[in-house]
Amino acid sequence: MVSQNEYQVTESDLDHLKQWFSRYVQSFYSADPVVQEGLVLKEKHSFRVCDEILNIGRKMDLSKNNLRLAEVMALFHDIGRFEQFARHKTFVDKKSENHGQLGVKVLEQENALAALPADARELILKSISYHNRLSVPEDESHICLYFSRLLRDADKLDIFHLVSTYYYADGAERSAAIELDLPDTPEVSEEIMACLSEGKLISMQHLRSLNDFKLLQMAWVYDVNYSPTFQMIYERDYLRKIRDTLPATEGIDRIYARLMSYLKENIDASASVKEKQHES
Ligand SMILES: [Fe+2]
Numbered sequence: 001m002v003s004q005n006e007y008q009v010t011e012s013d014l015d016h017l018k019q020w021f022s023r024y025v026q027s028f029y030s031a032d033p034v035v036q037e038g039l040v041l042k043e044k045h046s047f048r049v050c051d052e053i054l055n056i057g058r059k060m061d062l063s064k065n066n067l068r069l070a071e072v073m074a075l076f077h078d079i080g081r082f083e084q085f086a087r088h089k090t091f092v093d094k095k096s097e098n099h100g101q102l103g104v105k106v107l108e109q110e111n112a113l114a115a116l117p118a119d120a121r122e123l124i125l126k127s128i129s130y131h132n133r134l135s136v137p138e139d140e141s142h143i144c145l146y147f148s149r150l151l152r153d154a155d156k157l158d159i160f161h162l163v164s165t166y167y168y169a170d171g172a173e174r175s176a177a178i179e180l181d182l183p184d185t186p187e188v189s190e191e192i193m194a195c196l197s198e199g200k201l202i203s204m205q206h207l208r209s210l211n212d213f214k215l216l217q218m219a220w221v222y223d224v225n226y227s228p229t230f231q232m233i234y235e236r237d238y239l240r241k242i243r244d245t246l247p248a249t250e251g252i253d254r255i256y257a258r259l260m261s262y263l264k265e266n267i268d269a270s271a272s273v274k275e276k277q278h279e280s
Pocket of ligand 1: 045049077078155
């Protein structure tokens with residue numbers, strides 16, 4: 001459990017931050033349709049991550065204050081994406097810069113969080129800088145780990161939504177911004193298959209094709225933290241939707257079955273914890 005009302009974020013703070021976000025994003029709007037498409041994609045994603053963090057947070061009985069704090073994190077988690085895309089025309093961090101760190105820099109330079117208490121500000125900046133790391137540093141405070149994990153879960157839920165619908169769009173609607181400039185070729189890398197068979201997370205550096213990227217996205221279930229998130233991934237059938245766009249091979253079937261049983265185990269485990277709590 002997270003302690004309640006530790007970091008004050010008021011309804012009026014949240015309103016002002018939403019207005020700031022919209023003004024900031026609109027300052028990058030461009031006549032270049034490729035740039036504009038990339039910006040709007042991330043703007044909409046940011047709003048949907050706000051909805052998802054509230055969906056998870058409410059199921060975890062967060063206080064109204066903590067829900068507002070979480071919403072600010074979600075709203076700003078990808079704030080570095082706008083400068084990144086406007087400047088480099090790519091969302092690939094290794095070809096441009098780390099968008100989590102860039103986001104922290106933007107918020108600090110623009111003094112966007114100045115109205116919030118210093119401790120809330122620090123927590124928000126840390127969760128943003130950790131949201132796109134392979135993992136969250138274990139030596140952080142309990143509260144920082146709690147919110148950083150919540151943000152990572154909400155972000156993943158929306159990426160699952162985005163990619164599981166996107167892969168069904170026809171060629172004309174496909175976008176290099178989502179596919180990270182990876183080639184849509186039939187192969188799947190041996191290295192990726194080996195990592196997945198061992199239940200390991202895959203690093204972005206190992207990606208060679210769009211199929212590799214789809215497998216990496218499916219493997220994000222290993223990095224999910226909270227039971228409401230596991231439940232929503234299962235109910236929305238995200239893994240199967242991505243799996244159905246991959247080649248029908250035995251190797252991929254095996255990996256899909258493994259990921260699905262991991263998902264179910266985590267739902268069952270949290271259900272039995274709840275039952276025990278009710279009994280006691
Ligand atoms: Fe994101």
